[in-house]
Amino acid sequence: xxxxxxxxxxxxxxxxxxxxxxxxxxxxxxxxxxxxxxxxxxxxxxxxxxxxxxxxxxxxxxxxxxxxxxxxxxxxxxxxxxxxxxxxxxxxxxxxxxxxxxxxxxxxxxxxxxxxxxxxxxxxxxxxxxxxxxxxxxxxxxxxxxxxxxxxxxxxxxxxxxxxxxxxxxxxxxxxxxxxxxxxxxxxxxxxxxxxxxxxxxxxxxxxxxxxxxxxxxxxxxxxxxxxxxxxxxxxxxxxxxxxxxxxxxxxxxxxxxxxxxxxxxxxxxxxxxxxxxxxxxxxxxxxxxxxxxxxxxxxxxxxxxxxxxxxxxxxxxxxxxxxxxxxxxxxxxxxxxxxxxxxxxxxxxxxxxxxxxxxxxxxxxxxxxxxxxxxxxxxxxxxxxxxxxxxxxxxxxxxxxxxxxxxxxxxxxxxxxxxxxxxx
Numbered sequence: 001x002x003x004x005x006x007x008x009x010x011x012x013x014x015x016x017x018x019x020x021x022x023x024x025x026x027x028x029x030x031x032x033x034x035x036x037x038x039x040x041x042x043x044x045x046x047x048x049x050x051x052x053x054x055x056x057x058x059x060x061x062x063x064x065x066x067x068x069x070x071x072x073x074x075x076x077x078x079x080x081x082x083x084x085x086x087x088x089x090x091x092x093x094x095x096x097x098x099x100x101x102x103x104x105x106x107x108x109x110x111x112x113x114x115x116x117x118x119x120x121x122x123x124x125x126x127x128x129x130x131x132x133x134x135x136x137x138x139x140x141x142x143x144x145x146x147x148x149x150x151x152x153x154x155x156x157x158x159x160x161x162x163x164x165x166x167x168x169x170x171x172x173x174x175x176x177x178x179x180x181x182x183x184x185x186x187x188x189x190x191x192x193x194x195x196x197x198x199x200x201x202x203x204x205x206x207x208x209x210x211x212x213x214x215x216x217x218x219x220x221x222x223x224x225x226x227x228x229x230x231x232x233x234x235x236x237x238x239x240x241x242x243x244x245x246x247x248x249x250x251x252x253x254x255x256x257x258x259x260x261x262x263x264x265x266x267x268x269x270x271x272x273x274x275x276x277x278x279x280x281x282x283x284x285x286x287x288x289x290x291x292x293x294x295x296x297x298x299x300x301x302x303x304x305x306x307x308x309x310x311x312x313x314x315x316x317x318x319x320x321x322x323x324x325x326x327x328x329x330x331x332x333x334x335x336x337x338x339x340x341x342x343x344x345x346x347x348x349x350x351x352x353x354x355x356x357x358x359x360x361x362x363x364x365x366x367x368x369x370x371x372x373x374x375x376x377x378x379x380x381x382x383x384x385x386x387x388x389x390x391x392x393x394x395x396x397x398x399x400x401x402x403x404x405x406x407x408x409x410x411x412x413x414x415x416x417x418x419x420x421x422x423x424x425x
Contacts, residue, residue, distance in 0.1 A: 066404025073408030131363035289323030296327030
């Protein structure tokens with residue numbers, strides 16, 4: 001079944017009116033990010049109650065700028081941008097290279113370029129540039145043979161490697177989620193997806209439960225033999241690659257990661273091993289979320305938040321402030337909002353006019369929701385500290401701009417597909 005055929009089966013088109021509002025598209029698509037941004041400003045203000053900083057104002061100002069950019073992009077057909085995809089991608093790679101050469105360092109990482117006193121983080125924009133170019137490639141060259149994977153993987157590998165060596169482990173993981181979801185949406189068979197992802201679980205098992213590698217390798221051998229066109233070659237390559245990852249994992253652990261990255265990857269399992277060091281954030285975050293109980297202490301009334309038990313709480317750990325001041329109910333409402341937004345993006349992708357537009361929306365969906373899942377798991381102690389921000393909640397100017405620009409691109413797709421029954425053929 002073709003890619004177009006898959007989308008026809010999954011979704012049926014729905015007509016929409018011919019109005020031209022200020023923010024074109026579904027109110028849910030715009031309303032949820034705006035509401036989350038407004039809520040985040042209040043929570044950021046709460047984390048800085050006794051501080052001369054006023055990051056909540058910057059958060060709202062950046063959100064307003066991002067919203068204006070999104071409104072403009074929503075009126076531009078994505079097809080008009082296709083000729084600019086490669087130049088934008090190359091410009092992004094150049095900015096990532098500039099980070100390594102003349103970048104500004106902070107907290108053990110070199111991720112920013114200082115321009116006129118403003119710290120620009122190119123890795124945020126690189127995610128969006130990669131999504132656009134991947135969408136263009138997969139729309140023109142669908143994955144029908146294993147060799148067809150070379151183009152999309154090559155596109156994502158370069159920015160991934162440049163971000164990883166900054167080092168920015170969290171953002172580099174986002175690139176992996178983007179390419180895997182987009183490949184699956186473009187028709188990549190599920191066994192191929194498992195084989196493509198297999199080095200990651202292999203590395204984890206090699207460093208934790210080595211005996212589990214035996215049944216895991218047997219499963220990979222079965223999938224390779226049953227699904228790949230060149231059975232013997234595919235089987236040999238799959239086992240060779242995973243064997244290599246199993247062997248080099250100890251070396252990568254010792255020499256490829258910095259000490260703080262190692263702590264982040266393992267301390268979430270037992271943060272009490274280093275309660276005043278690497279485990280401090282996780283312990284205090286869980287305490288803060290738990291103290292909110294069902295209804296929370298109320299906005300701007302969180303005691304632990306006020307006393308700033310969690311350093312830099314307004315960025316990656318903003319969810320803990322919501323847990324204390326909004327309680328379980330506030331956290332649940334936020335999760336429902338993200339889930340509704342994800343479903344809306346999935347619907348828009350299914351009704352998109354072209355494969356290119358559909359893939360762009362799916363890539364944006366993967367980028368946003370992967371960050372949501374990883375950030376929240378991190379703050380409640382179910383995952384390592386990765387430095388991934390919570391979309392529209394965490395303070396971060398360029399992350400905010402990219403998130404709103406993404407919504408603008410999605411709104412553009414929805415606007416073009418809203419009144420036509422193009423998938424009913």
